[in-house]
Amino acid sequence: MAKAGTSTRKENFASTKRHVTSYDVAQHAGVSQSAVSRCFKPGASVSKKMRELVMASVEELGYQPNAIARGLITRRSNIVAVVVSNLHFYPEVVSELSERFADRGVHVLLFTLDHESDISRTLNQIWQYQVDGAIVAANLSSEEIAIFEKRDVPLVFYNRSYEDVQVTSVNCHQVEGERSLINLLLQSEGHRSFAIVSGPPDSIISMQRTRGALDRLREGGITDVTQVTGDYGYKSGRRAVQDTIEIRGSVPDAVICANDMMAFGVMDELRFHLELDVPGDVSVVGFDGVRAASWSSFDLATIAQPVESMTEAAVSMLIDRIDNRDLPPEKRLFSGVLRRGSTIRN
Amino acid sequence: MAKAGTSTRKENFASTKRHVTSYDVAQHAGVSQSAVSRCFKPGASVSKKMRELVMASVEELGYQPNAIARGLITRRSNIVAVVVSNLHFYPEVVSELSERFADRGVHVLLFTLDHESDISRTLNQIWQYQVDGAIVAANLSSEEIAIFEKRDVPLVFYNRSYEDVQVTSVNCHQVEGERSLINLLLQSEGHRSFAIVSGPPDSIISMQRTRGALDRLREGGITDVTQVTGDYGYKSGRRAVQDTIEIRGSVPDAVICANDMMAFGVMDELRFHLELDVPGDVSVVGFDGVRAASWSSFDLATIAQPVESMTEAAVSMLIDRIDNRDLPPEKRLFSGVLRRGSTIRN
DNA sequence: CGATCAATTGCATTCGAAGTCAAAGATAGT
DNA sequence: ACTATCTTTGACTTCGAATGCAATTGATCG
Numbered sequence: 001m002a003k004a005g006t007s008t009r010k011e012n013f014a015s016t017k018r019h020v021t022s023y024d025v026a027q028h029a030g031v032s033q034s035a036v037s038r039c040f041k042p043g044a045s046v047s048k049k050m051r052e053l054v055m056a057s058v059e060e061l062g063y064q065p066n067a068i069a070r071g072l073i074t075r076r077s078n079i080v081a082v083v084v085s086n087l088h089f090y091p092e093v094v095s096e097l098s099e100r101f102a103d104r105g106v107h108v109l110l111f112t113l114d115h116e117s118d119i120s121r122t123l124n125q126i127w128q129y130q131v132d133g134a135i136v137a138a139n140l141s142s143e144e145i146a147i148f149e150k151r152d153v154p155l156v157f158y159n160r161s162y163e164d165v166q167v168t169s170v171n172c173h174q175v176e177g178e179r180s181l182i183n184l185l186l187q188s189e190g191h192r193s194f195a196i197v198s199g200p201p202d203s204i205i206s207m208q209r210t211r212g213a214l215d216r217l218r219e220g221g222i223t224d225v226t227q228v229t230g231d232y233g234y235k236s237g238r239r240a241v242q243d244t245i246e247i248r249g250s251v252p253d254a255v256i257c258a259n260d261m262m263a264f265g266v267m268d269e270l271r272f273h274l275e276l277d278v279p280g281d282v283s284v285v286g287f288d289g290v291r292a293a294s295w296s297s298f299d300l301a302t303i304a305q306p307v308e309s310m311t312e313a314a315v316s317m318l319i320d321r322i323d324n325r326d327l328p329p330e331k332r333l334f335s336g337v338l339r340r341g342s343t344i345r346n
Numbered sequence: 347m348a349k350a351g352t353s354t355r356k357e358n359f360a361s362t363k364r365h366v367t368s369y370d371v372a373q374h375a376g377v378s379q380s381a382v383s384r385c386f387k388p389g390a391s392v393s394k395k396m397r398e399l400v401m402a403s404v405e406e407l408g409y410q411p412n413a414i415a416r417g418l419i420t421r422r423s424n425i426v427a428v429v430v431s432n433l434h435f436y437p438e439v440v441s442e443l444s445e446r447f448a449d450r451g452v453h454v455l456l457f458t459l460d461h462e463s464d465i466s467r468t469l470n471q472i473w474q475y476q477v478d479g480a481i482v483a484a485n486l487s488s489e490e491i492a493i494f495e496k497r498d499v500p501l502v503f504y505n506r507s508y509e510d511v512q513v514t515s516v517n518c519h520q521v522e523g524e525r526s527l528i529n530l531l532l533q534s535e536g537h538r539s540f541a542i543v544s545g546p547p548d549s550i551i552s553m554q555r556t557r558g559a560l561d562r563l564r565e566g567g568i569t570d571v572t573q574v575t576g577d578y579g580y581k582s583g584r585r586a587v588q589d590t591i592e593i594r595g596s597v598p599d600a601v602i603c604a605n606d607m608m609a610f611g612v613m614d615e616l617r618f619h620l621e622l623d624v625p626g627d628v629s630v631v632g633f634d635g636v637r638a639a640s641w642s643s644f645d646l647a648t649i650a651q652p653v654e655s656m657t658e659a660a661v662s663m664l665i666d667r668i669d670n671r672d673l674p675p676e677k678r679l680f681s682g683v684l685r686r687g688s689t690i691r692n
Numbered sequence: 693c694g695a696t697c698a699a700t701t702g703c704a705t706t707c708g709a710a711g712t713c714a715a716a717g718a719t720a721g722t
Numbered sequence: 723a724c725t726a727t728c729t730t731t732g733a734c735t736t737c738g739a740a741t742g743c744a745a746t747t748g749a750t751c752g
Contacts, residue, residue, distance in 0.1 A: 418708065
């Protein structure tokens with residue numbers, strides 16, 4: 001009776017108070033802690049008998065290996081950082097990344113930047129958590145990139161590319177995409193005057209898209225181009241229309257937006273405030289191919305980024321580099337898919 | 347010279363090869379490891395002199411405490427799990443949560459469920475990472491909830507409430523919100539026939555919203571109500587309109603949608619496929635108050651969930667419960683904000 | 693100037709799992 | 723039966739920071 005009492009008390013203690021550790025399992029199964037540990041390591045040398053014995057206790061006690069402790073000794077946390085600036089990230093990207101990593105047993109520690117200025121604070125936190133790698137969809141200075149190098153933390157940029165620094169990145173071909181949109185616009189005679197709504201000045205993507213557009217327009221002999229700036233948000237698209245009209249004194253034939261969100265704002269401003277027809281009076285194009293772009297209300301001409309391929313590429317490139325530190329930087333460039341929609345005249 | 351050589355080699359070694367540890371700092375500063383550790387603990391007993399001495403070395407070596415090792419000994423990882431089913435989460439919620447936690451030195455390990463069936467796998471991973479707590483925006487069975495209890499991991503539900511089980515949760519008052527939307531609809535004589543587009547059958551939120559709507563309609567003496575089911579997505583909103591017409595043989599006066607996304611689909615189907623006027627021919631209401639709801643294209647009548655208050659509440663309730671395990675379950679209920687928009691006739 | 697007490701500091705241990713190595717057990721060959 | 727080889731197993735150490743406790747320093751006061 002005393003024995004039964006002791007046993008029960010111990011079990012209660014183990015299951016309610018402290019976490020169940022490999023020692024608890026070992027003791028329960030009457031084996032050593034090493035044996036328990038080995039049962040959780042794939043290719044380890046364990047007899048079938050031992051494995052069954054241990055697993056029975058594991059089940060009974062509800063043991064789960066402590067990933068923190070494991071990470072300490074293996075120097076591998078199976079955690080990666082995903083850094084996004086919350087202003088203009090597509091929710092799909094984050095959840096796609098998270099799922100794809102999860103499929104490989106890796107988890108995502110999420111860092112969102114409200115102001116990109118917090119980056120240094122964020123980076124410090126990243127170091128503290130000993131992440132195995134990072135996917136960054138934000139602008140880093142070359143000093144900041146160098147720290148990743150120095151700390152030996154593999155880094156993959158998502159949709160950011162750097163001219164001067166050698167980094168691994170996944171990109172959608174911004175210039176190419178933008179050019180094919182402009183091609184579409186230039187197929188119609190009606191488009192003579194243009195407005196370009198670019199993103200924030202410090203956005204490299206916006207720069208590339210805008211540059212692609214400007215170059216292609218110049219090649220097409222177009223000179224009547226008004227440039228205004230937005231912040232990638234819907235409202236800034238609406239304001240961009242006002243700004244454009246103020247600057248040029250009239251409505252342009254086409255508005256080229258650095259992303260879809262702003263294009264929605266532009267369309268709404270044109271249609272509902274100025275009571276113009278899109279595409280009858282003004283054509284509009286965006287970039288990204290977010291969900292809403294294909295909704296009938298907009299049916300926006302845009303470049304759809306191949307998010308699935310891009311996230312898959314980002315994940316596998318990062319994991320490859322975690323497993324093998326010597327892989328050289330690599331840039332993978334995906335072509336966007338042109339979606340004509342119905343916001344281009346003719 | 348030999349000395350200089352040695353010193354340099356060591357520094358290189360420390361900065362490029364292995365991570366800098368508190369021992370490295372201690373050695374560099376000529377103090378004990380405990381001293382270094384104490385310098386990073388807020389209320390610790392450290393002299394100003396010591397702190398400066400240590401911090402100088404910390405700066406020089408670029409030391410960052412290893413959160414993994416710290417977590418092991420303190421039994422506090424400063425990581426919380428955020429579990430969302432990716433189908434219909436608002437991106438804002440996740441980034442709001444992430445930022446608010448970050449402000450309190452806590453980080454978010456993100457778990458997205460593609461199929462809600464993966465929950466048990468996800469839960470196992472959660473246990474492994476020794477998270478300090480979890481915010482869950484998905485349905486858990488009462489057995490699953492019990493495991494949190496048993497493992498002593500504080501749990502806060504986001505927008506899920508349970509009748510039978512005592513849990514801590516933050517909710518938007520679904521029924522109340524839905525009722526005030528219906529009030530709005532019933533103010534107009536023109537609304538006699540209704541369709542309700544509910545969410546997936548297993549969604550508690552959808553159930554509550556639908557029930558709120560049905561009850562209020564019944565109180566208003568309305569009997570002509572068609573119910574169809576969607577999956578919270580845009581496309582299912584479009585299909586819901588077709589289904590409704592097929593079932594009842596005509597277009598209802600108003601369509602009540604369990605969320606905004608489906609309302610957008612409904613509006614687009616009505617306007618662009620059936621060429622009906624919203625709100626002229628049909629009124630539409632949604633629920634959630636997502637960004638796009640206020641865009642002119644939709645200007646949807648909806649209930650805006652107070653995301654900021656709700657996320658703040660969720661974060662502080664969770665942290666309170668992490669700091670003090672004895673706090674009782676608490677349900678916080680926020681009222682949504684009625685936004686009339688212009689999708690209701692009259 | 694020495695005694696008393698508080699503020700600092702260092703030593704040694706701890707958290708939980710994984711890996712090293714040597715001992716023990718199993719299998720085969722002669 | 724006995725040795726040689728291969729497989730399992732357990733004792734012990736390690737990862738990096740935190741902390742209880744003891745030793746030391748410093749401050750205060752008679």
